[in-house]
Amino acid sequence: MGAISAAEVSYIEGGIAQNLRSDGRGRLDFRNIAITTGVIPQANGSSRCKVGGTDVMVSVKAELGNPPKGRPSHGGMQIKVECSPTANPEFEGRGGEELSLELTRGLERSFLGGPNGSGAAIDLSTLRIVDGKTCWVLCIDGLVLSSDGNLLDALSIAVKAALRNTGLPKVEVVAGGAEDEDPEIEVDDEESSQLDVSNAPVIITLTKVGKSYFVDATAEEESHMRSAVSVAVNRKGVVCGVTKRGGEGLEPSTIIDMISVAQQIALTYIPALDLQIAAAESVDPDS
Amino acid sequence: MATEFVSPEGLRLDGRRPPEMRHLHAVVGVVPSADGSALFHMGNTQVMAVVYGPHEVHNKAHQLHDKALVRCEYSMAAFSTGERRRRGKTDRRATELSLVIGQTLEAAIMTHLLPRSQIDIYVQVLQADGGTRAACINAASMALADAGIPMRDLVVSCAAGYLNSTPLLDLNYQEDSGGGPDLVVGYFPKLEKLSLLQMDSKVSIETFEKVLELATEGAKAVATFTREKLLENTRTLASARGHLKI
Numbered sequence: 001m002g003a004i005s006a007a008e009v010s011y012i013e014g015g016i017a018q019n020l021r022s023d024g025r026g027r028l029d030f031r032n033i034a035i036t037t038g039v040i041p042q043a044n045g046s047s048r049c050k051v052g053g054t055d056v057m058v059s060v061k062a063e064l065g066n067p068p069k070g071r072p073s074h075g076g077m078q079i080k081v082e083c084s085p086t087a088n089p090e091f092e093g094r095g096g097e098e099l100s101l102e103l104t105r106g107l108e109r110s111f112l113g114g115p116n117g118s119g120a121a122i123d124l125s126t127l128r129i130v131d132g133k134t135c136w137v138l139c140i141d142g143l144v145l146s147s148d149g150n151l152l153d154a155l156s157i158a159v160k161a162a163l164r165n166t167g168l169p170k171v172e173v174v175a176g177g178a179e180d181e182d183p184e185i186e187v188d189d190e191e192s193s194q195l196d197v198s199n200a201p202v203i204i205t206l207t208k209v210g211k212s213y214f215v216d217a218t219a220e221e222e223s224h225m226r227s228a229v230s231v232a233v234n235r236k237g238v239v240c241g242v243t244k245r246g247g248e249g250l251e252p253s254t255i256i257d258m259i260s261v262a263q264q265i266a267l268t269y270i271p272a273l274d275l276q277i278a279a280a281e282s283v284d285p286d287s
Numbered sequence: 288m289a290t291e292f293v294s295p296e297g298l299r300l301d302g303r304r305p306p307e308m309r310h311l312h313a314v315v316g317v318v319p320s321a322d323g324s325a326l327f328h329m330g331n332t333q334v335m336a337v338v339y340g341p342h343e344v345h346n347k348a349h350q351l352h353d354k355a356l357v358r359c360e361y362s363m364a365a366f367s368t369g370e371r372r373r374r375g376k377t378d379r380r381a382t383e384l385s386l387v388i389g390q391t392l393e394a395a396i397m398t399h400l401l402p403r404s405q406i407d408i409y410v411q412v413l414q415a416d417g418g419t420r421a422a423c424i425n426a427a428s429m430a431l432a433d434a435g436i437p438m439r440d441l442v443v444s445c446a447a448g449y450l451n452s453t454p455l456l457d458l459n460y461q462e463d464s465g466g467g468p469d470l471v472v473g474y475f476p477k478l479e480k481l482s483l484l485q486m487d488s489k490v491s492i493e494t495f496e497k498v499l500e501l502a503t504e505g506a507k508a509v510a511t512f513t514r515e516k517l518l519e520n521t522r523t524l525a526s527a528r529g530h531l532k533i
Contacts (some may be wrong), residue, residue: 040414041331043366053319057413059366085360085409086318086337092360092409141365145335145411146318219320 009224013210021221027214028265033273035157037165037280044138044192045166047280049158052218053148055087058140058158060166064185065137067128074117075127076137079107081155087147099151102245106152107142110201110232110241111159119240121200122163129171134185136168149219152230156203161277163200167192201232201240202270204262208250213258215265229255231262235270239263292450292465300461301330308445308457308505309418311512313425315433315520323434327426330459331416336426338434340406350405354398359389359408361423367415369460388423391444391473391483395428397437406436417459418446420471424483425509432517440475442482443513445505447498449490454501468494472502476510 004012012022019026031052040046045060067074081103083096090096113120127136140162142155170191174184207217207228217225227246233239239259244250250258293299303309309330318324323338344350361384388410396406408430410423424444431438448458450467463469468490473483481503490498 040366042369042414046366055318057364059364061366080365082365084335084362084364084411085407086321086324086335086411088320089339089407089409092407143364143366143411143413146320148320 004220004223012221012224016209016212016214016221019212021214023218025216027212028261030216030269031218033157033276035161035273035276035280036283037161037277044168045162045164045195047158047161047165047277049154049161051148051150051154051157051216053146054144054150054154055146056142056144056151056154056158058142058155058162060162061139061141062136062166062168063139064129064134064187067132067135068117071117071124072132073128074124075129075135077112077120077122077124077140078137079111079140079142079159080104081107081142081144083144083147087144103142103144103151103155106203106230106243107140107155107159109243110156110203111140113240121160121240122195122197123199126195127168129185130173138163138166147219149217149222150205153203153205153216156201156232157273160197160200160202160273161280163195164197164277165281166195168195198274199234199236201234201238202266202273203230203232203241204265204269205230206258206262208246208248208254208258213261229258229262231259233262233266233270235266235274237263237266290465292455292462292467293453299455301459305453305455306501306504308508309459311509313429313513313516315429315516321430321434323430323432323436325426325429325433327422327429329418329422329425329457331414332418332422332459333412333414334419334422334426335411335413336423336430337409337411338406338427338430338436339409340434341401341404341436342407344403344405350403353402355396355401355403356405357389357393357396357398357408358405359385359392359410359427361385361388361410361412363412363415363419367412384420384423387420387483387485388427391424391442392427392431394482395438395440395442395475396431397439400437406431415460417461417463418457418471420444420485421446421457421509424473425513429513429517433520440477441510441513442473443476443506443509444471444473444483445502445509446471447502447505449494449498454494454497456501456505468498470495470498470502472499472506474503474506474510476507476514 034050043059083091085092111121170188172186226248230243232241312328314326421444468488470486
């Protein structure tokens with residue numbers, strides 16, 4: 001995006017104040033969201049999500065690992081986001097590192113839960129194999145292919161869809177291992193079980209421009225946002241994580257109001273997304 | 288060496304015949320904010336190429352007074368291979384491929400028409416199943432065409448190998464790891480010239496000629512497919528603007 005003139009800035013801000021944005025949307029309207037799953041056959045689960053011109057891809061690979069210390073019957077989750085230079089030439093070489101880190105942390109905050117494992121997107125105890133020795137570790141990799149604003153929201157939708165698409169292979173523990181040795185695990189290639197993502201959150205980012213806030217900012221709108229609050233909410237309206245971005249200070253009452261707006265939106269938005277994800281799952285991917 | 292890459296009935300591991308290419312699929316214009324972009328699939332290998340340019344050179348020290356500067360960056364997604372990898376972008380293979388793809392495409396671009404400018408080509412591998420080099424060149428070629436950058440000819444690419452005494456076209460990852468030679472060509476279909484030729488492992492001259500011929504034939508088939516896809520894209524754009532007669 002090139003530089004925007006002062007006249008254009010005031011046009012955009014005026015539009016937002018009057019609930020009529022540049023592309024005709026109201027403040028609480030989302031762009032067209034398209035979700036496909038199973039796009040990476042080599043992964044245990046994958047999805048691709050397009051929100052307007054923003055295009056992201058997420059893959060989930062289940063690897064065998066050790067349970068976290070202090071929680072022997074839990075599994076693990078790791079998230080990492082990369083920004084491809086295809087989205088923006090600025091991401092060439094190491095240019096995209098800062099944004100990648102910001103997006104990674106935003107997702108980690110919303111999906112991984114606290115240090116004791118509570119509040120994670122999925123029930124981590126479903127990933128256990130052998131208490132204290134072996135468990136599944138879900139490695140979630142996100143890739144931003146095209147950027148037109150609202151990357152965090154799009155990534156969160158893609159992560160939820162990819163988790164829903166994930167098939168955990170059935171495992172059999174080979175009996176007869178010594179007490180302090182790693183047990184032998186046989187991974188069944190044929191059968192797998194699905195993960196329960198009904199409580200997984202989705203991030204809704206509210207951007208504040210002037211006195212009003214709106215959802216699903218385009219790159220143009222984001223370029224002069226002063227502050228934004230990203231709220232991770234699940235379908236019951238429970239808040240799973242909050243991030244405030246941008247330099248401008250916000251009054252506490254404003255932040256609380258923004259969070260409650262996000263919760264309100266979530267009550268209809270997330271069930272609709274869940275239906276879309278389920279529909280994507282039931283479509284057989286073309287070979 | 289015990290793996291049978293070609294069965295006695297003449298079928299390869301994925302059921303193809305030796306001179307058969309994998310299924311090709313391409314989409315033009317997948318990234319709206321870029322000047323040109325394309326998606327290219329060769330079997331399970333999926334590659335996305337995006338072109339930004341021509342634009343002003345960012346680092347004036349690199350500016351060329353008589354032609355355009357062509358830069359290419361190759362990156363692989365963490366989930367692109369069977370084993371999830373955490374490769375940095377500066378690993379040697381990525382650097383080599385960036386150079387190779389960039390040079391192959393630069394040979395096709397009429398850089399003398401765009402002096403003092405810069406053209407950036409970004410290639411992102413989404414899934415790697417052998418033949419990534421070829422898929423990258425094909426995708427980048429289509430992206431350059433989508434960006435309207437003047438080219439002498441399309442550049443298309445295809446790979447071939449030799450296992451169980453049979454020349455095989457378009458190796459997948461398993462066949463690639465089979466220990467036989469792997470030959471990649473970059474080909475100008477109209478000019479009928481080779482822009483790129485790389486081969487590893489050792490072969491006799493007769494075998495080399497056979498494999499080279501097969502790879503070139505494969506490249507010609509890719510050229511036909513690519514040209515058709517680009518024409519289809521142009522037809523769609525033209526009819527969208529109301530110019531129905533072409």
